[in-house]
Amino acid sequence: MRRSSATADQKRGLRLLQAALPLCIASGVQAQTAPETPVQAQVQATPQAPAQTSANKKPNTLGTVVVSGTRPDVVSAIDRKSYNVANDLMAASGSIGDVLGNLPSVEIDAQGNPSLRGDSSVQILIDGKTSTMMSPANRAETLQSLPADMVDRVEVITNPSAAFKPDGSSGIINIITKKDRKPGTTGLLRAGAGTDGRVNLGGVLNHARGPLSISANASLRRDVPWRPYTDTRTRIDPATGTTDSHQDSLFKSERKTAAVGATVDYDVTSADRLSVGYNYSRRTGSPRIRETNTVDQSGVLVSDYDRIGSGSEVETNTEATARYRHTFAEPGREFTFDLRRGQSIEHQFRRYTNVYRTPAGLIEIDDQRPDANEIQSEATAEYKQGLAGGKLLLGYDVQRNSADYQARGDIIDPVTGQATPDPTLTNRFLYTQTTNAVYGTYGRKFVDKWSAMLGLRLENTVTDGRQVDTAQRNRKSYSRAYPTLHLQYDLSDTRNMRFSYSKRIYRPDIEDLNPYPVFSDPLNQRAGNPNLKPRETNSFEASYAFEGAITSWDATAYYRKTNNAFTVVSRFISPTVLLTTHENLGRNTATGVDFSARGKLTPTLGYKISGNINYNQFDGSNLGIPVTSGYSNSLKTGLDYQPSKRDLVQLGIQYRGRRPMAQGYQLPMTTANVGYRRTFANRSTAVLALSDLFDSARERSRIDSPILVESSIRRRSRRTLSLTYSIPLGGGKPETPTDLFESGADHQ
Numbered sequence: 001m002r003r004s005s006a007t008a009d010q011k012r013g014l015r016l017l018q019a020a021l022p023l024c025i026a027s028g029v030q031a032q033t034a035p036e037t038p039v040q041a042q043v044q045a046t047p048q049a050p051a052q053t054s055a056n057k058k059p060n061t062l063g064t065v066v067v068s069g070t071r072p073d074v075v076s077a078i079d080r081k082s083y084n085v086a087n088d089l090m091a092a093s094g095s096i097g098d099v100l101g102n103l104p105s106v107e108i109d110a111q112g113n114p115s116l117r118g119d120s121s122v123q124i125l126i127d128g129k130t131s132t133m134m135s136p137a138n139r140a141e142t143l144q145s146l147p148a149d150m151v152d153r154v155e156v157i158t159n160p161s162a163a164f165k166p167d168g169s170s171g172i173i174n175i176i177t178k179k180d181r182k183p184g185t186t187g188l189l190r191a192g193a194g195t196d197g198r199v200n201l202g203g204v205l206n207h208a209r210g211p212l213s214i215s216a217n218a219s220l221r222r223d224v225p226w227r228p229y230t231d232t233r234t235r236i237d238p239a240t241g242t243t244d245s246h247q248d249s250l251f252k253s254e255r256k257t258a259a260v261g262a263t264v265d266y267d268v269t270s271a272d273r274l275s276v277g278y279n280y281s282r283r284t285g286s287p288r289i290r291e292t293n294t295v296d297q298s299g300v301l302v303s304d305y306d307r308i309g310s311g312s313e314v315e316t317n318t319e320a321t322a323r324y325r326h327t328f329a330e331p332g333r334e335f336t337f338d339l340r341r342g343q344s345i346e347h348q349f350r351r352y353t354n355v356y357r358t359p360a361g362l363i364e365i366d367d368q369r370p371d372a373n374e375i376q377s378e379a380t381a382e383y384k385q386g387l388a389g390g391k392l393l394l395g396y397d398v399q400r401n402s403a404d405y406q407a408r409g410d411i412i413d414p415v416t417g418q419a420t421p422d423p424t425l426t427n428r429f430l431y432t433q434t435t436n437a438v439y440g441t442y443g444r445k446f447v448d449k450w451s452a453m454l455g456l457r458l459e460n461t462v463t464d465g466r467q468v469d470t471a472q473r474n475r476k477s478y479s480r481a482y483p484t485l486h487l488q489y490d491l492s493d494t495r496n497m498r499f500s501y502s503k504r505i506y507r508p509d510i511e512d513l514n515p516y517p518v519f520s521d522p523l524n525q526r527a528g529n530p531n532l533k534p535r536e537t538n539s540f541e542a543s544y545a546f547e548g549a550i551t552s553w554d555a556t557a558y559y560r561k562t563n564n565a566f567t568v569v570s571r572f573i574s575p576t577v578l579l580t581t582h583e584n585l586g587r588n589t590a591t592g593v594d595f596s597a598r599g600k601l602t603p604t605l606g607y608k609i610s611g612n613i614n615y616n617q618f619d620g621s622n623l624g625i626p627v628t629s630g631y632s633n634s635l636k637t638g639l640d641y642q643p644s645k646r647d648l649v650q651l652g653i654q655y656r657g658r659r660p661m662a663q664g665y666q667l668p669m670t671t672a673n674v675g676y677r678r679t680f681a682n683r684s685t686a687v688l689a690l691s692d693l694f695d696s697a698r699e700r701s702r703i704d705s706p707i708l709v710e711s712s713i714r715r716r717s718r719r720t721l722s723l724t725y726s727i728p729l730g731g732g733k734p735e736t737p738t739d740l741f742e743s744g745a746d747h748q
Contacts, residue, residue, distance in 0.1 A: 074598065076545060076554070078443070078453055078488045078498060080157040080174075085148070087640065089650045089675030092192075092687035092724045095221075096151060096175065097143035102652060102673075104596045104610035104636065105156055106173065110227075110699035110714040112140035116158060116170040117558075117594060117612050118632060118659060121506040121535065121566075123168030126175050130165065130399070132342035132376050133281065133317045136509040141315065144716075145257040145283050147202055147219045149190055149726070152178040158558070159486070159500040159541050162439045162455025163393060166482040169506040169537035169562060179215045179263065180206040187729035192687075194722025197224035197254065205729070211267035218260045226718050227251040233710035235572055241298040243575045245523055249291040253313075257283045275323040285313040287350065293523060295576050303576075304358040307521060311350035311368075318343050333385040339378070346372040351412075354522070365412035368425055368519075373404045374510075390444020397437045403510045405429045407518065427516040428468040429528075433507070435461045441484075449491070455484040465513050465530055472515060474530040480505065498543045508532040508566070512582050525573070526580045533564040533584050551599030562588040567620065567662040570708065578708075585662060586622040591615050604642050611635040618662040630660030648677045664703035664710075671697045684727045695719040 075082045083103055085091045090098040101108040107115045116122045124134035124143075133142045155174035157164070164172060180186050187205040192198075202219030228250045235243040259281035266274050289309035295302050319342035326335045348370050356362035382395040409425020412418070436459065443453035460479045466472070480503075487499040514528035538561050545554035565588035573579045592614025600606040617629040638652040652673045659666040675689040695718055703710040 074552070074596075076547070078451060078486045079159065079161050079500065080155050082153050082155045082176075084153045085151055087648070087650075088148075089648070089677055089687050089689050090673065090691070091148040091151065092190075092675075092677070092685070092689070092726065094148050094689065094691065094722075095144050096146050096148050097140075098691065099148040099151060100143065100154065100173065101654070102636070102638075103154060103156060105158065105594055105612060107634065107656065108143070108716075110697075110716040112144045112716060114139070114143065114173060116156070116173070117590070117592065117614065118616075118634070119170035119560075119590070121169045123165065123172045124175070125172060127177055128174055129321075129338075129340060130376065130378070131319060132344040132374055133279075133319070135344065135374060135376075137372065137374070137511055138315070138317070138344055138346075141283065142281075142317075144225075145221060145255065146259060146281070147190075147200055147221055149188070149202070150177055150204070150217055150219065152176045158556075159502045159539055160484070160504075161441050161453060161486060161502070162457040162482060162484045163395065163441050165397075165437070166457060166459070166480075166503065166505045167507060169504040169535055169539075169560070171504075177261075178204055178217070181208050181213045181215075181265070182206075183208050185730045188726055189729065190724060190726045192722055192724030194223075195720050196226060196718070197222060198720065198722055199223075200724070213265040214262065216260075216262040219258070221257045222255065224252060224254050225716075227715060229712070229714050231710065231712040233578070233708065235575060236707050236709070237575070240575060243298075244296040245576060246294045247291060247521075247523060249289060249307075251287065251289050253285040253287040255283065255285045257281060271327045271329075273323075273325045273327075275321075275325070277319075277321040279317070279319045281317045283313075283315045287311055287313060289350075289352075291521065293521075295523075297575065301358055303356070305354050305356040305362075307352055307354050309350050309352040311348065313346070313348040315344065315346040328385075330385065332391060334383070336380075336382050338380040340376070340380075341378075342376045344372070344374045346370075352521075353414075363414040365414050366422065366425065367410045367412060367419065368407070369409065370407040371405070375402045376400070387442065388444065390442055392440070392442050394440045395438070397435075397439070399435050401431075401433045401510075403429075403431045405431075405511065405514060409519070423469075424517070424519050426469070427514075427518075429510075429514040429516065430466045430468065431464070431510045431513065433461065433463045435459055443486075449489055451488040451490075453484075453486040457482040457484075461507075465510075467514060467516055467530075469516060472530065474513070478534075480536075494548055495544075495546050498541075498545070500539075500541045502539050504537045504539060506535045506537070506566075508534065508582070512566075517579065523576060524578055524580065529582050532566070532582055535562055535564045535566055535584070537562040548599075551597070553595070553597035553599075555593060555595040557593050558591070560590045562590075565618075567618065567623075567625075569623065569625075570663065570703070570710075572707070583623050585618060585620050585625075587619040589617045606640040606642075608638045608640075609636065616660055618660070620662050625662060628660060628662060630658075630665065632659040633657040646679045650675045650677075661701070661703075663705060664701060667700040667702065669696070669698060669700070670694075682727075684725065687724045687726075688722075689724075690719070690721050692717065692719045 073084045073087060085099050088099055088102055090102060097108050097112055100106050100114055105117055107118065109115065113120055114122055114124065124139055126134065132138065153176045155176065157174060158171040160172050185207045187203060189203040192200045199222040204217045207214045231247045233245050261279035263275065263277040268274055291307040293307060294304045322339045324337045328334065350368045352366050354364040376399065378399040380395065380397045382393060384391060384393040406428045407426060409422045410419035411422045437457055439455065439457035441453055441455035445451045458481055462477045463475065465474045482503045484502040485500060489497045491497065512528045513530050513532060515530050517525045517527040519525055541556055541558045543554055543556035546552055565585040566582050567585045568580060569583045570578050570580045592612060594612040596610035598608040611634060613633045615629065615631050617627065619627050621627060634657060635655045638650065641649040655670045657668050672693040673691045674693055675687060677685055677687045679685045697715060697717065699714045701712050
């Protein structure tokens, strides 16, 4: 009888623990710092023993009850969702981009760029901090180059509080890296190989003894991206007739990425901790490009040639951090001071040769050498303490970004080999941006079932852009206030409702401000717009969530109103050359609902499903573009089959429906991934993964306008098979792996 009673108490305690997790995390929200996700929790109950009625009777006591559970795959807080990626098999063999693409609300496009709810204006953080590796110019390559197994969990924050920078109008994706500060030495070694020349090696090592804690990682990754692209366009001109062009291209590059990083924490006293960190990555590539271009004017072939390119590229990223933390005697009172400096340097060289069939015998050769140097420097001071039953956080942040973009190019004489500088391939653009911010948040539980977090951030930004070759200079200074509000109402231990508001901003990418036309290929040029205004978004959300022992689900309704939204505008500057730039739309609104659910169908079969349905309206009347609107939708489903504690089979399917754009639309796309993981007696694991099972990942778009009709197809990769083997280091005796569906284990 006692055993049954204890089991019932354990189950009740576990349910209460699961229901309390979101509130516990919400009450511990820190500025730009991920909440610690509980891995194991204990509930102790030691009721007072009743008085003995007989000397021979033992008191009817209930001893300590320990309730243990694996870390949930999803933890919700008042302002974010945290996803544990340990059971995502793509994390063992794929890149960080592969893992992000499997998360609810997150998508990765054919060029490797992330988006939230279909909006690419998203801010990417690493361990709660900005990084030069995740600047808009670098993030696509970084996400596809770095191994996913360095990630512990990912936070998706669609309506961030004022403790975070307001950049990224669609929200924040916060990548939390693996760290282990348990006493002793632990680690992991990994080796893998796959098709398309994929090889990955790496490891993580953690050591903690006394006041010293060290966490280090290293990785080496090689692959050969395969990116075909097809474009067909028609220019309609009442005076000159129609001009048709067609382009088929294939990009391949042997890409190698080496990365190392380390963090050292030292407790000077029980109240003072010093931390330093350093990260380094180097990516090299040997791109090979082959294009076939044809141009017809009114049905007459006027140009037909192959464009063959080869070259080299090197990108180096370095980042150094330092932190001081002082914890006061008063619980919850703390001061931190952070310094960060990051630099990204990129050198590229490409030589292109145009070999013509029409006109016959013509040969053209050009060299392109674009370089980029970006530096970020940041200092942050934060103070927090308990106040009136809640938590107050105050902070100051100053960040300075500087960039030097320099492109050089030559026309090469095919007979003599003599190089002549080409002004259409040569220019230099300098840019600086300095932002000073003060911010504060206050959160507490007010009445029985209501919790709230209020915030305000005040920022002043000064920018200076200078196009050296054309002597153009553009300086701006603006100040903004960014209020935020988060409310939570607990309907029961397992159900809650949340409401939130935030004001966000998305500043133009540096390359999008350079007005100098950049030569892409004989049919395309692109140019920045120095007059681009930052896009400002007012975001409203309301959600309902249920967290049960077996099944959980949530749904969020959102409305976003954006002023000065960016749109890509394409215009002909000659009968065959299309110039692409960015302009500010008058207004863009998005209304939608996203949802997710997870649970188990049988003791060994679990499911997950998520999706997004929205309605977008683009008002481009200020650009002469008619108001356009339309619905878009996306759906992700997955099955986890665990026939034994040592075996896991995973299937994931993603569907993205038709999506409207300001000047056209994107067509639907469906992809699927499948994987198998085997855990051995020594705790080592082997993962076999097949990505893009049906070889169907194609991003297709179409533009229909009175003067331009264009269809394009772009791919980021093709079907890939990989095998990865991992060996844990330290951590005690070999154990039987956790059952994904055991009691108390939430799962996605």
